[in-house]
Amino acid sequence: DTAVSQTPKYLVTQMGNDKSIKCEQNLGHDTMYWYKQDSKKFLKIMFSYNNKELIINETVPNRFSPKSPDKAHLNLHINSLELGDSAVYFCASSQGGSGRVTGELFFGEGSRLTVL
Amino acid sequence: DAKTTQPTSMDCAEGRAANLPCNHSTISGNEYVYWYRQIHSQGPQYIIHGLKNNETNEMASLIITEDRKSSTLILPHATLRDTAVYYCIVRASNTGNQFYFGTGTSLTVIP
Numbered sequence: 147d148t149a150v151s152q153t154p155k156y157l158v159t160q161m162g163n164d165k166s167i168k169c170e171q172n173l174g175h176d177t178m179y180w181y182k183q184d185s186k187k188f189l190k191i192m193f194s195y196n197n198k199e200l201i202i203n204e205t206v207p208n209r210f211s212p213k214s215p216d217k218a219h220l221n222l223h224i225n226s227l228e229l230g231d232s233a234v235y236f237c238a239s240s241q242g243g244s245g246r247v248t249g250e251l252f253f254g255e256g257s258r259l260t261v262l
Numbered sequence: 263d264a265k266t267t268q269p270t271s272m273d274c275a276e277g278r279a280a281n282l283p284c285n286h287s288t289i290s291g292n293e294y295v296y297w298y299r300q301i302h303s304q305g306p307q308y309i310i311h312g313l314k315n316n317e318t319n320e321m322a323s324l325i326i327t328e329d330r331k332s333s334t335l336i337l338p339h340a341t342l343r344d345t346a347v348y349y350c351i352v353r354a355s356n357t358g359n360q361f362y363f364g365t366g367t368s369l370t371v372i373p
Contacts, residue, residue, distance in 0.1 A: 150305070181363075187347070187365075188363075188365070189300075189306065189349075189363040190363070191360060191361065191362065194360070202360060236305050236306070238305070238306075250296075250308035250311070251298070251306070251308060251361055252308070253305030253306045253307070254305050255304060255305050256303070256304070256305055
């Protein structure tokens, strides 16, 4: 079983469309994240959810809306896609919320979004 | 937001030890040093982390200087599969779970 799984792995779409990327973790972790890796390979945190509550939102346009229906899922919905949204999006999870040291982030394999 | 400095790239001969340095001269007392790596087209993978003492696990060793201003990740016997980008991250224990990735070191293991 894949610990952190994302779908779809590849997504090609037109500017202006709305798309979602789903993430599920089966590790029993209470904290999940979305990271964006652009063409220059910079890996930047976008959001962090702890027990379904948003704890980090790093200057991400409000076209991006994360949704966490439960601790095991954190989906990313993107409205009105722009060319600059093309990137690889990584989901991750860890155990431990704010104020606690966690040993590691577990990452998914990434979802490559291409906006034409 | 990355508080670390790493060389952009390094080469290492297969079978030899790979020593990857990281400077974190502004590290605070409550900040840990973490190492992750990203093999091409895959998600980043945790390697090791430490606070003050040297650490070793099945993947690598982490050597932290006494003043904690720098550290070295050691892969004792590098293989071709260790070719990846290695990220050194400092993270405080009381600021939630933000891991800020810098540019990392691109390690190439040469046959």
